[in-house]
Amino acid sequence: MENSTLSPVFFNDDCYPWLYETVKKEHYSKAFVIVDSNTAEYCLSIFLQQLHTDVPVEVIELEPGEEHKNIETCIQVWQTLADLGADRKSLVINLGGGVITDLGGFVASTFKRGIDFINIPTTLLAMVDASLGGKTGVDMGALKNQIGVINNPVAVLIDTIFLKTLPPEQIRSGFAEMLKHGLVYNKEYWYSVVALTNLTNDDLDIAIKQSVEIKNTVVKEDPTEKGIRKILNFGHTLGHAIESYFLENKNRNILLHGEAIAIGMILESHISMQQGLLSEEEYREIKTVLLSVFDKTLFTDKDIDAITELLIHDKKSEFGMPKFVLLTETGKAVINKTVDKVLINKAFSDYEK
Ligand code: NAD
Ligand code: ZN
CATH class of the missing domain: 3.40.50.1970 (Rossmann fold)
Structure with a gap:
């Protein structure tokens, strides 16, 4: 198969x-x-x-x-x-x-x-x-x-x-994955997608081709996700838990996949900074860019506890908490990082600021 x-x-x-x-x-x-x-x-x-x-x-x-x-x-x-x-x-x-x-x-x-x-x-x-x-x-x-x-x-x-x-919110949802490709693999590409988020023109076709190239290059190296392919899960560890939580709670609005992943990328960038991997300046820039495209979502303490609980069911988790993909700089990621629950709570607090 x-x-x-x-x-x-x-x-x-x-x-x-x-x-x-x-x-x-x-x-x-x-x-x-x-x-x-x-x-x-x-x-x-x-x-x-x-x-x-x-x-x-x-x-x-x-x-x-x-x-x-x-x-x-x-x-x-x-x-x-x-x-x-x-x-x-x-x-x-x-x-x-x-x-x-x-x-x-x-x-x-x-x-x-x-x-x-x-x-x-x-x-x-x-x-x-x-x-x-x-x-x-x-x-x-x-x-x-x-x-x-x-x-x-x-x-x-x-x-x-x-x-x-395609409705504009669905275009934005796709931008989240393009921005992710820049964040984990190519700084220059990140800046070209950041420039695109304000306009829609022929440049979009070029950016789509570049995103396809990045994804395929990474997948070719590691088709079954034993190593480097994991970098494409940046923002998805917390992002998937957030997406699942919103799907489960019918009283909350549904978050699109890209919207959830954008929140996940902000939180996981903050964790990268807290672990001393990413500079504060780069974290602030990532947060500012993502919040200029995606509206802020409000999370109560109860929401955050439930989301952290869902992390345990992440299909990539082996013993309890899943391993995270974190950034060392814009355009470079590291895989298999352990993250303490306290850092997740701090990331949510900073996101809400
Ligand atoms: P989607 O398929 O639900 O499409 C979004 C909405 O747009 C739907 O309502 C759809 O009917 C509508 N739509 C589709 N094309 C349209 C068009 N041309 N004009 C107007 N409306 C149109 O969602 P999506 O955002 O495309 O994909 C999200 C899914 O992709 C998630 O389930 C996620 O897990 C999955 N995903 C998979 C991978 C993978 O590697 N397999 C990677 C990323 C995301
Ligand atoms: Zn995705």
Whole structure:
């Protein structure tokens, strides 16, 4: 099942000639396009107009949102695939954000012990992160990505035309992962994304390509996340716990993945500073930039206790508290750091200031 070679990534006009050559009767028996109701509305007709194929095409439409990224939805899709006559030569095409590429990738990787799939990310976050690197999976209750496999799509096709209908808060959510790529890997890239956060223009296409390059370079070195790939989890140890907590507490507004990760990056930068790894000046700059893009969220003491409790269930935790990725400077990260609970509380206090 595990496949460590990177999937090819095609951009904009290069996507459709590749699709034409690939989605043919000589290769596949049937194609199943998985969408959610939003990508059905905004992306499906654009995609189908470009898909010239002699292979029969079926569309499987799901409810949108993280709350549907679970095993129940997988069962529904496996059943639909079976009902529609999918066989081992069928192809799954995931047309959507990270929820669709994570879930559709997992469904395809497990149906009849694995059939081919293609990712066509339609959110900024999925273009620069979720559709790449082969991680697929679903949540278990409020716990994120507990069930999954690493398996690569046949290819990733990034057509930035889909960003035209994406709401601004979803664009911001994708910026969080781009900023993360800068913070853990490339200082220059961090500054170019910081400059972009105020505008949307053609520079975005270039920045997307650079983010894809950073993610793929890191993943290529360590596909199964034994070492360096862990740097991509910066902001995610606390970020995932915060995201889970908000998912679980229906009385609180839902935080988008990128919004939760942005808070996680501020907190984990503060922890980096407290451990003497990151300078105060760099921490202050990171906090200022992130708070200029993402509104501050209020946390009570009760919230903070519950979030710290959730950390123990982080899938990367081995004995109690998970190991953290911390920064030594903007553009450089270290992995496997132990963090005391007291430092987490101090990071929350500084965040609220
Ligand atoms: P999402 O898939 O929920 O998409 C966000 C919203 O935008 C949804 O309502 C969706 O219907 C809508 N949408 C999608 N494309 C649209 C378009 N072109 N126009 C208008 N609306 C559109 O969420 P996301 O932010 O793309 O992804 C978040 C998920 O990705 C999380 O589950 C996270 O765990 C996962 N993720 C996975 C990886 C990985 O390596 N596998 C990495 C990062 C994030
Ligand atoms: Zn993420």
